[in-house]
Amino acid sequence: MGHERQNWTAAPWSDAEVLECAMVIPETADCATFAFRAPSGAWFDYQPGQFLTLELPVPGGPLMRTYTISSSPSRPLSISVTVKAQPGSIGTRWMLDHLKPGMRIKAHGPAGVFSSLRHPAEKYLFISAGSGITPMMAMTTWAWDSGAMPDITFVHAARKPSDIIFKQRLEGFAARVPGLQLCFTVEEVEPFSVWYGYRGRLSQIMLGLMAPDYLEREVFCCGPAPFMQAVRDMLVSLGYDMARYHEESFAAPQPEEVQVEVHEPASVSEVTFAGSGTSVACDGTETVLAVAKRAGLNIPSSCNFGLCGTCKVKKISGEVAMVHNGGISDDEIAEGIILACCARPQGTVVLDL
Structure with a gap:
């Protein structure tokens, strides 16, 4: 055929x-x-x-x-x-x-900004749990395909061995290059099977055995929020330089950890959507996303707290107060891009929408 x-x-x-x-x-x-x-x-x-x-x-x-x-x-x-x-x-x-x-x-x-390409290093420590393994798989595949495999210690936690996503593919990589070390830990083993890896929740002792040189490694972490909190606590107590720690999460950050200056909203604001020729009055407390929905316009959105970047729109003129959580870069902001879900108009704002 x-x-x-x-x-x-x-x-x-x-x-x-x-x-x-x-x-x-x-x-x-x-x-x-x-x-x-x-x-x-x-x-x-x-x-x-x-x-x-x-x-x-x-x-x-x-x-x-x-x-x-x-x-x-x-x-x-x-x-x-x-x-x-x-x-x-x-x-x-x-x-x-x-x-x-x-x-x-x-x-x-x-x-998204969670990528090893943004933080070049000689040694990496990837730590993941559950489906948080997906960005680590992407970064490891990139390293494999680059032809110059860096030094990666790959730590992954799962409930049981059969829950480890990409296990065979990662083992295929690790069996052919010396620079990739795999360390799996599971909470429970399955009957009538042999498990040679670690057993139990990831701990400081385990991490020290898996990556004795963790202080020298750039750390990338992804998994459920409690897991990542536990990893942060471990690394801090071990004296790790947290400026070299990076994590990916689609959960809303704790409000008390966000400290930003927000301008007082203008008494009367207006958003003009240039593409449709629609103008909507608002008081400056609504987000651009909320104003657009009120006008019957659809701006794609997902997380609604400034993390995923789905709701980026181009601002032609005007000012907004924007409190985001990493879903937009400084370069994009300089170009007039805003996140509709967390940008509040301050006076008259014109959008390319």
């Missing part, structure tokens, strides 16, 4: 073009990798560790969900996310039950 050759265009993919599901790869229980391609043959350019926001057509209306990209930009003809259903999952459950090859969905991004 002949195979139709996919054209590879000279242009990178942008989120103006929908993605087509190309493959669905089972990983573990209630976990699968979804590989997407651009129907035009466009290639994918991003940093390993970044994420996509998918617009999922669930019953009742589109649902925006953010997923870390588990593939590497060193393999640019497709892009993948690996998702695991949690209790109460809606979007992820829909993907696992209904998203099949050939289906097309809207996506926004890539976005």
